[in-house]
Amino acid sequence: MHSGLGNKLLVALCVMTMAASHAAPLLVAHRAGTGDAPENTLLAVQSALANGADMLWITVQMTSDGVPVLYRPADVSALTEGKGALNSFSFLQLAELNAGHTFSRLDAAENKVFPYREQPVRIPTLQAALQVIPKSVPILLDMKQLPAAPLVASVAKVLDEEKAWDRVRIYSTEKEILTLLADYREARVFESRDATRQRLSSVALSGSCETPPAAGAWVGMELERTVTVVEKFTLGEGRSEVKARWWTPAAVSCFKTNPEVKIIVFGVDSSAAYQAAEKLGVDHVMSDSPIKMKAIRAAAR
Known part of the structure; x- marks a missing residue:
């Protein structure tokens, strides 16, 4: 049989098999639940776990004196009353800032309020978070800060000290x-x-599954993402934005070709998105609000 046709038939067979039976996806709290509490704080961790999060996605950067802390934006002004690049602050300087300064919610009258300006919450260290989070709760650690070498070394040191690599x-x-x-x-x-995006593009454009992830791989991508489509014409080009649905039954079945591959779908924050992800048979959904997802998951059972 022609290899391309064989791969397409294999994908179709896997789609039918997966449609027959799959477990409900587990819930990953994005930045420990950025929609419910000041993100990447121990308060957010506590809230996420109390509202049924199965895993925690937390973001780590490093201070000027080499301490890994939980914080996502490059500048502290995004979430705190301070200003400047996070890696220009020592940990003692960061400890003075309120990680909940910009966190807001609507009150009963639909007015925006800032509940943590009078009740400050602090930016925690990675070490403190590992000591507080139950060892039974898996942690997905997002590392973005550059330069890479000092960040990797500082995080590895903490994971060694806490014996936390397996968590x-x-x-x-x-x-x-x-x-x-x-x-x-x-x-x-x-x-x-990049590898995940390339595999998804290949399935979407050709319907083939030439190079599925290796056994045991973990992969993640948004359920939907706005992309720019560029069309080339003789007298110029046209650009249009479209909302692409990356994950399809064919894509999921391709990624699941080898055993123990785990798929996390990002950006699942509505009932419709959760139902779509559950129907696809993905392993995990990542949401900003475990509180909101608690009700959505209960209604889906």
Whole structure:
């Protein structure tokens, strides 16, 4: 049989098999539940776990004096009353800032309020988070900060001290971080975003499944993502934005060709998105609000 036709038939067979039976996806709290509490704080961790999160996605950067802390934006002004690049602050300086300064919600009268300006919450260290999070709760650690080498070394030191390598799986969009982590035999990392995107594109454009992820791989991508389509014409080009649905039954079945491959779908924050992800048979959904997802998951049962 022609290899291309064989791959397409295999994908179709896997789609039918997966449609027959699959478990409900587990819930990953994005930045420990950025929609419910100041993100990447111990308060958010507590809220996420109280509302049924199965895993925690937390983001780590490093201070100027080499302390890994939980914080996502490059500048502290995004979430705190401070200003400047996070890696220009020492940990003691960061400890003075309120990680909940910009967190807001609507009150009963639909007015925006800032509940944590009078009740400050602090930016935690990675070490403190590992000591607070129950060892039974898997942690997905997002590493983005550059330069890569000092960040990787500082995180590895904490994971060594806390004997936490087996509790953590690491994600990064930075190729250099993933390359450096390859030197740590204990490190468990996601497949690179570029590799995942390429596999999804191949299935979408050709319907083939030439190179599925290796057995045991963890992969992640948004359920939907706005992409720019560029069309070339003789007298110029046309550009249009479309909302692409990356994950399809064919894509999921391709990624599941080899055993123990785990798929995390990002950006699942509505009932419709959850139902779509559940129907696809993915392993995990990542949401900003475990509180909101608790009700959605209960209604789906």
